[in-house]
Amino acid sequence: MGTATRAGIQAPRTRGASAAVPLDIRGGWRRRRHALAPYWFLLPYFLVFAVFWCWPIIDSALLSLQNTRVNPWDWNIAINWRRLLIDRAFHAALGNTLTIMAIQVPVMLTLATLLAVALNSPLLKLRPIYRFAFFAPVVVSDAAYSAVFRVLFNGQFGAVNHAFAALGLPTVEWLQDPNAMLSTVMVAMTWRWTGYNAIILLAGLQSIPRDLYEAAAIDGATPFDRFFRITLPLLKPILVFCLVLSVIGTTQLFTEPWLITDRGGPGGGAETLGTYLYKQGFVSMNFGYAAAIAYTIAGMAAVLAALNLVFTRGKQA
Amino acid sequence: MSGFGRIAGILIGTVALGLAAAGPALAQSDVKGEITVWSWNVAATALKSVVPDFNKAYPNVKVTVEDLGNQPVYDRGLAGCSAGGVNMPDVYSVENHESSVFWARFPDCFLDLKSVDAKEADLLAKFPKFKLTELTVGDKIYAMPWDSGPAVVFYRRDMYEAAGVDPAKIVTWDDFIAAGKAVQAKAGPDVKFVSNNTDSISTTWFRILANQAGCAYFDETGENVTVNQPGCVQALETVKKISDADLFLSAGWDGSLQAIKANRLASSVYGAWYEGSVRGNAPELSGKWGVFQLPAFAAGGNRAANIGGSSLAIPASSKNPQAALAFINFALGRPDSQITQLKASGLVPTLPEAINDPYIQQPQPYWGGQKVWEVVLATLSQIKPARGTQYFAEADGIADGILLAYMKGNGKSAKETLDEAAEQISAATGLPVAE
Numbered sequence: 001m002g003t004a005t006r007a008g009i010q011a012p013r014t015r016g017a018s019a020a021v022p023l024d025i026r027g028g029w030r031r032r033r034h035a036l037a038p039y040w041f042l043l044p045y046f047l048v049f050a051v052f053w054c055w056p057i058i059d060s061a062l063l064s065l066q067n068t069r070v071n072p073w074d075w076n077i078a079i080n081w082r083r084l085l086i087d088r089a090f091h092a093a094l095g096n097t098l099t100i101m102a103i104q105v106p107v108m109l110t111l112a113t114l115l116a117v118a119l120n121s122p123l124l125k126l127r128p129i130y131r132f133a134f135f136a137p138v139v140v141s142d143a144a145y146s147a148v149f150r151v152l153f154n155g156q157f158g159a160v161n162h163a164f165a166a167l168g169l170p171t172v173e174w175l176q177d178p179n180a181m182l183s184t185v186m187v188a189m190t191w192r193w194t195g196y197n198a199i200i201l202l203a204g205l206q207s208i209p210r211d212l213y214e215a216a217a218i219d220g221a222t223p224f225d226r227f228f229r230i231t232l233p234l235l236k237p238i239l240v241f242c243l244v245l246s247v248i249g250t251t252q253l254f255t256e257p258w259l260i261t262d263r264g265g266p267g268g269g270a271e272t273l274g275t276y277l278y279k280q281g282f283v284s285m286n287f288g289y290a291a292a293i294a295y296t297i298a299g300m301a302a303v304l305a306a307l308n309l310v311f312t313r314g315k316q317a
Numbered sequence: 318m319s320g321f322g323r324i325a326g327i328l329i330g331t332v333a334l335g336l337a338a339a340g341p342a343l344a345q346s347d348v349k350g351e352i353t354v355w356s357w358n359v360a361a362t363a364l365k366s367v368v369p370d371f372n373k374a375y376p377n378v379k380v381t382v383e384d385l386g387n388q389p390v391y392d393r394g395l396a397g398c399s400a401g402g403v404n405m406p407d408v409y410s411v412e413n414h415e416s417s418v419f420w421a422r423f424p425d426c427f428l429d430l431k432s433v434d435a436k437e438a439d440l441l442a443k444f445p446k447f448k449l450t451e452l453t454v455g456d457k458i459y460a461m462p463w464d465s466g467p468a469v470v471f472y473r474r475d476m477y478e479a480a481g482v483d484p485a486k487i488v489t490w491d492d493f494i495a496a497g498k499a500v501q502a503k504a505g506p507d508v509k510f511v512s513n514n515t516d517s518i519s520t521t522w523f524r525i526l527a528n529q530a531g532c533a534y535f536d537e538t539g540e541n542v543t544v545n546q547p548g549c550v551q552a553l554e555t556v557k558k559i560s561d562a563d564l565f566l567s568a569g570w571d572g573s574l575q576a577i578k579a580n581r582l583a584s585s586v587y588g589a590w591y592e593g594s595v596r597g598n599a600p601e602l603s604g605k606w607g608v609f610q611l612p613a614f615a616a617g618g619n620r621a622a623n624i625g626g627s628s629l630a631i632p633a634s635s636k637n638p639q640a641a642l643a644f645i646n647f648a649l650g651r652p653d654s655q656i657t658q659l660k661a662s663g664l665v666p667t668l669p670e671a672i673n674d675p676y677i678q679q680p681q682p683y684w685g686g687q688k689v690w691e692v693v694l695a696t697l698s699q700i701k702p703a704r705g706t707q708y709f710a711e712a713d714g715i716a717d718g719i720l721l722a723y724m725k726g727n728g729k730s731a732k733e734t735l736d737e738a739a740e741q742i743s744a745a746t747g748l749p750v751a752e
Contacts, residue, residue, distance in 0.1 A: 069707075071424065086744055089718055155567055156576060176515060176567040178721070262569065263388075263517035267721025268714070282395055284711040285422050 060291040068288035080292035090293065092268055093276035096182060100272070101250045104186040109242055111190065112197035117231065119198065120205045131202070134195030146259035149188045150175070153260070178269030181261045185270050188256050193249075197242045204238030205231065240312045244305050251301045254278065273297050349377030350637040352407035352644060355394070357387040359593045360410055360463075360627060363658035367648045370657065374647065378640045388517070391415060397632070398426035405632035407641040411460060412627045413451045414705030417539070419630075420454045421707035428631045429457035433642045440650045447702040448667050452628055459630050461649045464664040466588025466625035467696045468525045471595055474607045474685055476583040479503050484609045490555045493612045497564040500583045509566035511559070511584045512576065516569035519721045520713055521624065522559075525586065526552035529611060529622035531701045534716065534742060539706040541751035542743045544716065545735040551614055553720065553731040560724050574598045586611070588624040589693040592663030596683045603682065608689045610696060621696035623703070626667070665693060672697070708746045715741045 039046075067076040084090055118124065119131055137145065152159050153174035161171040174184045208231065216226050232239075254274030257264050264271035264279070273293065281290030356364055361384035368380050383406070385393065390410055397405040398419060409427070411419065419426060431437045441449065441458055448462035470493075472484055480503035482496040497510035514521040527533055532548030535541060543549070559565060566576055576582040578599045585591060595606060610620040629649060631641045648654045655666035656674050666672055672694055680686040706712075716738045723734040739750045 069422070071422065083745065088741060089715055092718060154572065156572060156581070173567045178725070266515045266517060266519035266717060268718040269721075271718075279710075279714060282392065282399070284708075284714070285395060285399065285418055286711070287399075 064291035066288045080289045093271040097272045105246045108190045115198040116201035137192045138196045142255040149260045181265040181269040185256045208234045248301045351379040354382045354408040355406040356410040359662040363662035363664045366661035367654045371647045398423040402634040407635040409630045417707040427459045460628035462667040463627045468622045472584040490612045510564035512573040513565040522556045525624045533703040534712040535706045539704045543751045545739040550731045589665045621699035623700045712742045
């Protein structure tokens with residue numbers, strides 16, 4: 001880049017500039033000004049980034065090292081981090097988050113893959129309508145769909161329990177029983193995000209060359225073989241992308257447990273890291289501990305995303 | 318927000334000039350401006366009911382009462398204070414047991430009421446001492462006591478009668494459980510005996526019964542964790558007995574009121590402030606509901622407990638603290654207004670003068686002609702004071718999970734459960750567990 005730029009800048013200079021001004025000085029100044037130009041354009045972004053990203057990141061790290069429950073706040077390096085180790089409510093929230101991750105994410109991605117294959121089928125008529133229908137849940141606002149799920153899963157008057165009763169099944173306290181609460185949250189999340197992932201996977205499916213399938217068909221591969229030998233391997237990068245997004249989304253999960261099960265539910269049955277962080281920070285007014293939890297969540301998300309990439313990249317090569 | 322506020326505003330606009338005149342009203346019409354009040358459901362209704370009279374005395378103050386719901390008021394208040402006191406109303410409602418966190422963490426977010434008006438100390442001195450303790454830090458008094466929450470049992474007369482249960486004979490919690498079984502057996506599978514009052518937190522029953530037994534998360538100094546003391550153990554065991562007898566309806570605030578309206582709930586145990594909610598929610602059930610005092614742990618034992626009870630404070634960011642204080646004094650510092658709120662929402666007055674109002678002795682038509690306020694207020698003097706402390710929300714959250722696991726039957730004893738809760742609360746707050 002260096003030589004090309006210099007030549008470009010200096011070429012008109014030698015012709016137009018007055019001989020009285022030393023060329024290298026004026027050229028150097030110009031050059032510096034040009035080199036700085038992009039940074040001037042970027043400055044507004046850097047300012048916003050510094051104020052709204054860097055500063056909070058640094059400040060919350062400092063917060064996590066303070067006892068924020070005394071007035072004025074007091075430096076106490078271990079108080080919050082030590083509490084993470086012995087706080088059973090935090091461990092329960094971590095357990096719930098990991099449970100959701102272990103059950104909901106694979107189920108959702110399996111459904112999304114099957115849905116994508118179905119939506120990609122040439123046999124399907126009115127495809128755009130189906131695609132929109134499955135994508136639609138994402139368009140609905142968090143609060144609105146949470147309110148609907150709250151009504152559907154209401155223990156006494158909800159449609160779900162009415163259906164259970166009609167089928168002769170025992171009714172469930174969906175919003176009050178700890179295990180049931182977690183299932184309610186997972187069902188809601190699956191409803192909302194399956195279609196979204198399916199559309200991303202569908203795009204992946206459409207990029208797989210048709211001739212591969214034709215060749216396989218000529219070689220006598222069954223549809224089953226084609227799915228597992230061609231579709232899945234070639235879809236893997238997209239699946240990993242969906243997996244990483246879903247896993248990160250789950251570590252930060254807040255809206256569904258907060259709104260559907262009423263602030264994580266009685267007894268913290270659907271407490272996640274997100275709701276626990278909020279409660280510590282803004283209900284118990286313990287910013288230091290909330291900051292320590294936030295760093296734990298960020299750390300977890302980073303490690304999980306890295307693991308996902310490492311596992312898949314190794315095999316792909 | 319309220320239609321009333323707007324009408325009042327128009328009235329003020331048209332009549333203000335004419336009224337700004339002589340006599341004792343002079344000083345009051347000097348107080349002018351707009352104030353916003355944050356409150357929740359029945360409490361907001363109560364405050365709205367006082368506004369017309371307030372505007373007769375203070376025609377130049379426009380009051381807007383916003384009903385945000387109970388938890389949002391707390392959440393938004395903390396958010397506002399932690400942001401340095403922005404987006405706050407002029408008058409803020411706070412539950413006493415939750416209030417300490419504001420005074421402790423944000424000592425400058427609310428005004429010392431005495432600093433707004435030098436004469437305020439005389440009015441505050443009229444309130445019972447135990448109501449003021451949680452609102453006082455050093456020589457600053459941050460809020461004026463509003464109502465108390467003496468807990469009672471609300472019950473369906475017809476359902477009890479059908480099962481041959483006489484509420485006058487329910488004197489212990491064991492009697493209560495026996496009555497519950499009889500009522501449920503008679504009324505069929507759709508009816509539950511009593512709501513577990515569980516919204517986001519399942520500890521309401523435990524806290525009522527613990528207070529009845531003279532126990533709380535912390536002692537009265539707020540310096541020790543006492544949740545594993547014998548009174549709390551007794552309370553938790555009793556709640557478990559009710560739960561094991563399958564008498565609980567699993568429902569929160571809205572669910573319980575829906576069940577009441579649908580004739581699916583035979584009783585409710587809550588603070589007396591629930592009176593206005595039952596009445597307002599199901600007016601068609603007039604005459605079918607009654608009230609009796611909490612059963613005791615053993616015959617002859619204490620039948621009084623407190624749940625809830627709130628206060629009003631003035632955020633330091635208020636642009637009109639004079640008008641805000643005028644409203645608080647008018648709504649809470651006068652027996653008339655307190656009775657207006659009792660009629661509107663069932664808020665039990667804290668001001669001693671109001672307790673002697675003749676209205677208290679009147680039979681209430683909704684409650685089958687029962688003198689419910691006599692029943693309720695008879696317990697007031699037996700209520701044991703308790704201190705929420707600035708760690709209340711934290712302790713309550715910890716107890717919630719541990720107690721619920723016990724209620725579902727995890728094989729531990731009540732004592733073991735509360736020992737665990739005490740240890741966790743101690744670890745979270747740094748306060749020692751009392752011996």
